[in-house]
Amino acid sequence: MENVIKCKHCSSLNFCKKGFRKTDYRGKIQKYFCNDCKRFFTNDDGFYRMRNNPNIITMSIDMYISNLSSRKMRNQLKRHLSHKISHVSVLDWVRRCTLKVHKFIDKQGYNLGNSFYADETMINREGKLDRFWCCLDWDTRLITGFHYSLSANPIEAQEFLKKSIRKGKPRYIQTDAGVFYPRAFRKLFYSNKIGGLTIEHKIQNVRKTKIHNYRIETVFMKIKDRVLDFRGLKALWSAPILMTAIVIQHNFIENHSTTDEVPSERAGVNLELGDNRWLDLIRLSNI
Template sequence: MKQLTNPRELRGLAILSQPETIIQISKNEWDVRSQSKDAYYRVTRTFVKGRDAQHLHDWTCTCPDHTTRNIVCKHIYSVQFSLKLKGDVELEATEKAIERAEPKITCPYCKSENIVSRGKRKNMKGDVQVYGCKNCQRRFTRELGFNRMKHTPEAITLTLDLYFKGLSDRKIVDHLKQFHKVSVVHTTVIRWIKKYLALLGKYAEKNKVNVGNIWHSDETTVFIKKEDEKRYYQWIWNVMDAKTRYLLACQVTEERYVKDAQKALKQAKSVTNVRPDAIVTDGLQAYNTAIKAEFYDPHAFIQNPHIRLKDFETKPNNNILERLNGTFRERTKVVRSFDNSIGAIEFAAGMQTYYNYIRPHQGIGGLTPAEMAGIQIDLTGNRWMTMIGLAIK
């Protein structure tokens, strides 16, 4: 793997990761703390007219490295990096218009879109819309993911919502009976959850999402039932975009090595249209090699986007991912443990869908991360029903 060619860039990132090392004096002046003594150096940016678009500023610093060698020093790099990363974690969401796209109805037999309405028929769930295909002359009803299910889609999606909000399967049974006159046993609730977790897990993040340039990565534990062991840990790796709060990756692994960290980073890279300027992580050593392997670019402004935190107070910090891990624990403390790793994988995929599409996020003005990321799905009304219908298609 190719290493950083300029060690001053790496030292500049190290300066940026320390608290109170860069103080902005004016629009074009900064004081940067020395790493070797108790002093500050003045970094100045000067606008230069008549140059091409990539060289609009001259940078100077009062440190000996710049004044004697006339090169870009680590203090200048640290200011440039801080400007590049400005407005990441604490960025307030702005209102944005979300396009609504209603999925087209197609014939399940010939795939034609030449469809007309043929009235309605009644069943135990109520009125069901019937369609007719003008090409093959067949009639059909839309497959929304609830065909041949005894209970209504509303009862099933309510079960899913209560499950991800932290209720146990027996409490869900009690709620359905008390308030909705739906009598089921707890094994039915478990069967519904497994069925639709598997379905939503197959709804891969195929849409390219519009995200910001600051990502966060962290891992949390989940318990798996294993013979002859009371507590067997596996790891859930989460990668989140700071601007939209979109959960880019949610992967389950048995270990915390480099190959495990790369698994989550590869998934995050596959669903985005940008290369991040920074990936904020804790002190886990596996991230050092994994992020370089996936994102190192010698031609980029920031060649290695990894920012490794030393404490929770330094900005950018990893607090938004710690909050996400808390949301996961709200659910896993009720489950206590999963039957096997497949159950944990299905749970992680379901949580990713829930977090991105279902759960409103107060940090982005009550929108869902999917809305902030510009995914064209009508998420008004029963979001669970919308997502299940899309997964079925």
């Protein structure tokens, strides 16, 4: 994918290079002059009007989501790169870039398997126990859908299941014995034509089988380990964005420990990302 440069004021392609804009941390940035609207502009590469170097920004995002607090990240940049920033800037970068990348990756086409595993877990947000719902495709290890809510009930379960099948419909979805799931499945997937569900609902009742829904529980172990250090999880408006960042990290950034592949690439989404995958995702999301 190529970033097509156009005038940010009138979207014209009739422009010429006209000097540079000097910045403290990003060096010289090429300026352009539009021959149609007679105005200057710079190309938006995903980091438009951001004062810091894109590599610093993406490294901070990656390290923060990987388990380094925003304050520790600030200290690392100061000690090793003599680069002073506020810990609040790290959180702002994570939230801003997560929203941008999420819109982009939601439009991609995914080649998924037939077996999905879904569950919900409690997230401690400033003493309040919110719910984070997550659905995993076992073939690719891709998180197909997630949902953040204040409680667990059939309506929230229904909303979660809608999001889980947007990327592709499985043959069955396995959940635990939560009482809200059967009603949500009937509401969404019941067909009068076949007299049953279009997507089979498998229930793993740990009290009867003594077996956990372990395929999704392993994902929750990883998520909960990270959430413990999320200081930005205090506000209700911020919490879903940070949880989205964890999902992007799982799906597009890190190799899965079992398959040694990035889940999105196993699902047929090949964006030809380089080593700095966050940097490339942000730039692609701006095209």
